[in-house]
């Protein structure tokens with residue numbers, strides 16, 4: 001699965017975005033280390049804080065289906081600018097490793113690739129808690 005394919009899958013997930021409030025469609029496609037893809041869209045709510053971003057939709061689908069090792073996530077929106085994950089999504093993704101590649105695309109399917117560790121410097125992880133909660 002190359003970057004381009006993952007961007008295309010993110011774009012097709014974007015079609016399912018539920019965005020009556022922002023009208024801003026986002027799609028994400030998350031690749032596991034064993035080659036599975038989980039996609040997601042943003043899902044808004046009349047109580048705005050209940051909104052879920054596309055990245056977390058894809059991630060939570062994957063976790064709930066038993067996957068925990070990820071290599072890449074592609075993110076796209078209907079904007080001509082590159083769509084970067086929000087701070088909450090960066091933090092939530094970091095739980096599963098800072099080496100994950102983040103592919104940010106624009107509506108033309110042009111993309112850039114970053115490591116999660118580079119877009120979330122000084123990340124707060126379990127190690128910052130001296131590993132006291134997760135010890136393995």
Ligand code: THU
Pocket residue numbers: 019022024026041042043044051052053054055075083084085086089
């Ligand atoms: N959104 C995402 O789904 N992912 C991002 O990376 C940025 C923001 C959504 C949340 C909300 O539905 C809309 O975009 C506007 O913030």
